Amino acid sequence: MILTTGGAGFIGSNFVLDWLAGSDEPVLNLDKLTYAGNLENLASLCADPRHVFVQGDIGDAAQVARLLAKHRPRAVVNFAAESHVDRSIHGPEDFIQTNIVGTYRLLESVRDYWSGLAAVEKSAFRFLHVSTDEVYGSLGRIDPPFSEANRYEPNSPYSASKAASDHLVRAWHRTYGLPALTTNCSNNYGPFHFPEKLIPLCIHNALAGKPLPIYGDGQQRRDWLYVGDHCSAIRRVLEAGQVGEVYNVGGGSEKANLEVVTTLCDMLDALNPRADGRSYREQIAFVADRPGHDRRYAIDAGKLERELGWKPVETFESGIRKTVCWYLDNQDWVRNVTSGAYRDWVGRQYGAQGGD
Ligand code: NAD
Numbered sequence: 063m064i065l066t067t068g069g070a071g072f073i074g075s076n077f078v079l080d081w082l083a084g085s086d087e088p089v090l091n092l093d094k095l096t097y098a099g100n101l102e103n104l105a106s107l108c109a110d111p112r113h114v115f116v117q118g119d120i121g122d123a124a125q126v127a128r129l130l131a132k133h134r135p136r137a138v139v140n141f142a143a144e145s146h147v148d149r150s151i152h153g154p155e156d157f158i159q160t161n162i163v164g165t166y167r168l169l170e171s172v173r174d175y176w177s178g179l180a181a182v183e184k185s186a187f188r189f190l191h192v193s194t195d196e197v198y199g200s201l202g203r204i205d206p207p208f209s210e211a212n213r214y215e216p217n218s219p220y221s222a223s224k225a226a227s228d229h230l231v232r233a234w235h236r237t238y239g240l241p242a243l244t245t246n247c248s249n250n251y252g253p254f255h256f257p258e259k260l261i262p263l264c265i266h267n268a269l270a271g272k273p274l275p276i277y278g279d280g281q282q283r284r285d286w287l288y289v290g291d292h293c294s295a296i297r298r299v300l301e302a303g304q305v306g307e308v309y310n311v312g313g314g315s316e317k318a319n320l321e322v323v324t325t326l327c328d329m330l331d332a333l334n335p336r337a338d339g340r341s342y343r344e345q346i347a348f349v350a351d352r353p354g355h356d357r358r359y360a361i362d363a364g365k366l367e368r369e370l371g372w373k374p375v376e377t378f379e380s381g382i383r384k385t386v387c388w389y390l391d392n393q394d395w396v397r398n399v400t401s402g403a404y405r406d407w408v409g410r411q412y413g414a415q416g417g418d
């Protein structure tokens with residue numbers, strides 16, 4: 063079996079669902095169930111013996127050691143993290159604890175388990191660390207996209223904590239020989255995305271008749287990747303990646319935030335028109351910018367394509383259509399995750415400027 067951490071979050075739950083749709087190899091899923099972890103994402107697996115869920119913290123060395131000894135996974139895929147830049151600005155502590163200290167403790171628990179494996183199992187074992195393109199900092203307007211050789215220049219508490227975790231993974235490979243790999247991926251979107259990030263927040267607010275908050279001038283650029291394509295990249299790296307290597311993952315779909323939001327509005331106008339016949343674009347509201355806001359991310363995923371033959375299947379247009387349709391069809395999911403805690407966050411972040 064494989065062990066996923068953070069497999070009840072956005073990307074992790076998509077990964078677990080995709081994995082079990084394509085393989086009978088069981089998944090042990092360790093997740094702390096923070097505000098971002100949601101077992102409802104995995105409801106279709108509730109009677110499936112191939113999915114074993116355990117609530118717990120990657121930083122709890124005793125629990126992780128027990129789980130490793132009992133289930134003897136052949137690989138660990140580490141999704142567990144605090145992942146929202148704005149939350150990291152308001153309160154970095156959880157990011158330091160999970161993304162840095164938690165990753166360190168997980169690496170130590172896994173190293174201990176891996177050291178005790180027989181030679182064949184030991185060389186086949188893999189630790190795949192799921193990371194972000196944000197560790198490379200911000201690109202200028204005409205800079206080439208980030209390659210694996212770019213310097214690390216993180217600018218937010220979130221990206222700094224992920225950068226630190228990447229360095230730990232690298233060191234655990236170089237120093238102790240742990241067969242680790244790292245993927246640095248661009249912005250994902252798709253089903254089960256918590257409505258605090260740009261795309262699900264704007265779909266949610268549009269349908270609720272609320273403002274669609276655009277930070278600053280809305281000209282910050284991100285490289286968007288449909289989550290299913292990220293999952294296929296992780297599977298491919300796990301299967302055929304070279305240990306010790308880093309692979310950038312991206313969609314080749316660089317867009318300005320304002321363009322993303324107007325695309326969402328136009329799609330909603332077509333699929334779910336407003337009762338008053340006006341466009342959702344009228345709900346767009348420019349709000350104060352994010353401090354230290356990175357201007358541009360773009361990924362060169364050429365290494366992953368050349369060496370492992372991976373390419374995304376979805377274009378931005380096909381992926382965003384699937385995503386909007388999923389949110390329209392799953393309003394109950396959105397209602398359930400927009401709990402009290404979430405509403406408190408929106409109140410703090412957007413104040414009188416909009417949001418819930
Ligand atoms: P998410 O916030 O939706 O989910 C994170 C999950 O980790 C949640 O289920 C949460 O309960 C769990 N978790 C948090 N702290 C934990 C701990 N200490 N122990 C165990 N579980 C814990 O995040 P996501 O968007 O699914 O991101 C998953 C990973 O992918 C993260 O490492 C993130 O940095 C990385 N990533 C995300 C994106 C993106 O666009 N969302 C892009 C590139 C990389």
Ligand code: TYD
Nearest residue numbers: 147249258259260261275276277282284319
């Ligand atoms: P986000 O989805 O938080 O991802 P990240 O910060 O990891 O890239 O934000 C994507 C972009 O959208 C980023 O440039 C910030 C911007 N943004 C807004 O303009 N308004 C919002 O309400 C949010 C949440 C993000």
